[in-house]
Amino acid sequence: MKIKEFIGSTVLDKNANVVGKVENVDFDKETGKIETITLTLQKNIFSRDELEISYEDIATIGAYVILNTEITQETEETEAEDAETVEIEVEE
Secondary structure, eight states: OOHHHHTTOEEEOTTOOEEEEEEEEEEOTTTOOEEEEEEEEEOSSSOEEEEEEEGGGEEEESSSEEESSOOOHHHHHHHHHHOSSOBOOOOO
């Protein structure tokens, strides 16, 4: 998959709920491996939040990006109030 195809991909949590879209990807400069992805969460037409997800929290990358964790609206709102970009801990 090319990076152009990856940016804008729909992201689902472990319960197949739509979380957002891939906004940015950070790579390790030495290895070329993905370190984190930044998700854009659509709240409404004029308001968006971002979440930063570590590569370890990603289960699958394909037609969709599927996470190993559950993201809820309450989690999104609480984390967005605390910081603009946050990391999610894996809950298995």
